[in-house]
Amino acid sequence: xxxxxxxxxxxxxxxxxxxxxxxxxxxxxxxxxxxxxxxxxxxxxxxxxxxxxxxxxxxxxxxxxxxxxxxxxxxxxxxxxxxxxxxxxxxxxxxxxxxxxxxxxxxxxxxxxxxxxxxxxxxxxxxxxxxxxxxxxxxxxxxxxxxxxxxxxxxxxxxxxxxxxxxxxxxxxxxxxxxxxxxxxxxxxxxxxxxxxxxxxxxxxxxxxxxxxxxxxxxxxxxxxxxxxxxxxxxxxxxxxxxxxxxxxxxxxxxxxxxxxxxxxxxxxxxxxxxxxxxxxxxxxxxxxxxxxxxxxxxxxxxxxxxxxxxxxxxxxxxxx
Numbered sequence: 001x002x003x004x005x006x007x008x009x010x011x012x013x014x015x016x017x018x019x020x021x022x023x024x025x026x027x028x029x030x031x032x033x034x035x036x037x038x039x040x041x042x043x044x045x046x047x048x049x050x051x052x053x054x055x056x057x058x059x060x061x062x063x064x065x066x067x068x069x070x071x072x073x074x075x076x077x078x079x080x081x082x083x084x085x086x087x088x089x090x091x092x093x094x095x096x097x098x099x100x101x102x103x104x105x106x107x108x109x110x111x112x113x114x115x116x117x118x119x120x121x122x123x124x125x126x127x128x129x130x131x132x133x134x135x136x137x138x139x140x141x142x143x144x145x146x147x148x149x150x151x152x153x154x155x156x157x158x159x160x161x162x163x164x165x166x167x168x169x170x171x172x173x174x175x176x177x178x179x180x181x182x183x184x185x186x187x188x189x190x191x192x193x194x195x196x197x198x199x200x201x202x203x204x205x206x207x208x209x210x211x212x213x214x215x216x217x218x219x220x221x222x223x224x225x226x227x228x229x230x231x232x233x234x235x236x237x238x239x240x241x242x243x244x245x246x247x248x249x250x251x252x253x254x255x256x257x258x259x260x261x262x263x264x265x266x267x268x269x270x271x272x273x274x275x276x277x278x279x280x281x282x283x284x285x286x287x288x289x290x291x292x293x294x295x296x297x298x299x300x301x302x303x304x305x306x307x308x309x310x311x312x313x314x315x316x317x318x319x320x321x
Contacts, residue, residue, distance in 0.1 A: 003053075003213065008279055009287070011053050011209060015045040015266055016291045017078060018069045022240075024295050025068070025085065029244045033303070035087050036098045041069030043207075043239040046265035047172050048073035050212025051140060051232070054220045058137040060108040060126040062119035064172075065100045066238075067112025070142055076104045082298035088305035094316070095308045116177075117150030119143055120169060124156050127165035127229075138166040138223045145186055146177025148193070157197045160229035167229040168219045172206065174238045179250040194231040206236025207263040210272065237263065 003011075022040040029038050041048070044066075052061070052073035063070040071081055076092060084091025085099045092104050103111030110126060113119050123141035130137040147153050148171055160167040171190055175182050194201035200222055204215040212234060219230035237259040241248045248256070273279040 003210070005278065007053055008273060009283065011049050011213075012266075012269060012273075012279070012284060013287045013291065014049045014052075014073050015209070015269065016287055017294070018042075018045045018048070018072045019266060020291050020295045021068060021072065021078065021081075021298075024299060026240065026244065028299065034085055034099075036100065037065075038085070038099045038244045039066040039242065040238070040240040040244065041066050043259060043263075043265070044172060044174065044236050045069055046209040046212050046269070047170070047206045047234045047236055048142070050209045051142075051168075051170055051216040051220075053213055054217045055108070055140065056137065057108060058135060059140065059220075060110055060123070060130075060137065061140045061142065062110045062122040062126070063112040063142050064119060064144055064147065065112060065114050065116070066144070067100070067102060067142075071102050071104070071107075071109055071112070074104075074109045075107045076102065076109050078294055079298040079301055080104070082295075083302040083305050086302040086305070087307065088302055089308050089312065090301070090305040094312060096312075096316070117143060117147040117152040120147075120153045120156035123167050123169075124159050124163075124165060127160065127167040127223075128163065130166050131163075136224065138168060138220055140168045140170055140220070142170045142172055144177065145171065145173045145175070145182040146180070148173075148186060148190060149177070154193075157193070157199070157229070157231070161197045161199055164226070164228040166223040166226065168216070168223050169229065169231045170216070171231065171233045173233060173235050176238075176242070176250070178242045179246075181250075190231070190233045199228060200230045201233065202230065203233040203235070206234040207265045207268060209265060209269050 022042045048069040080092035084093055084102050087095045089095050100112050100114040110122055120141040123139040126139035191201045202215045204211040219232045222230045274281050
């Protein structure tokens with residue numbers, strides 16, 4: 001399937017932005033200036049971007065505690081995200097959400113979530129809204145192998161099938177639920193789980209943007225056509241620990257180094273598009289440079305932005321219909 005040149009450029013920029021955003025956070029978090037916990041998405045960029053490249057502004061997504069990549073892939077502003085992670089009033093949630101609870105409803109990003117398995121039920125609600133309004137949109141839940149064992153996720157798979165909701169469940173399987181290996185904690189197969197709920201199952205290599213884009217496109221098209229939900233199982237690897245500060249003693253020696261050397265989704269993408277003559281290397285270099293400047297500006301602005309004040313405490317807590 002040929003992908004439009006503009007989509008390729010936009011997708012590379014999104015993946016590069018995620019990578020540089022997360023690598024910079026890895027450095028900044030060590031200074032102690034960022035409150036709370038941070039969970040980095042490095043190594044998984046092709047998954048979020050490959051899926052979201054098939055979505056429109058009307059489509060909605062729900063994320064996980066590892067949500068920065070999904071936010072960027074869905075178009076959330078980088079400067080607002082950085083300010084949010086620093087807990088500043090200029091953040092997309094006015095500094096009240098932080099790293100694990102970034103949301104931007106204007107972009108269809110319903111939020112990162114500190115609750116394991118918290119996204120799938122939200123997506124059932126969003127998908128029901130899309131179906132009721134007949135707006136042609138779909139709802140996508142990103143969740144991990146750990147969350148695949150949560151009751152909320154299994155109940156959501158069942159509900160989406162019973163109600164034939166326009167929902168796609170994207171299982172980002174990085175092999176570990178925190179520090180527990182998926183091979184130990186997940187009984188049976190994810191394919192059997194999808195089939196048990198009567199929904200199509202697709203699987204792809206999460207280091208290959210093109211594989212993710214195609215598989216996600218099929219799953220999303222299925223849901224958008226009114227055929228009910230689908231599951232996409234994306235196999236990938238995270239480069240950092242479950243959280244910043246995780247010593248990763250549960251991972252084999254050389255495992256992360258091998259992933260970085262042989263399975264870097266950005267390197268794979270660059271090689272594929274330049275060898276095929278789809279994009280020129282200088283274009284990608286220009287994007288790299290522009291993204292570095294954008295991240296630098298975002299960090300500077302976040303550090304200079306004001307903190308929330310006491311008067312902000314109850315703002316945006318209650319809503320009137």
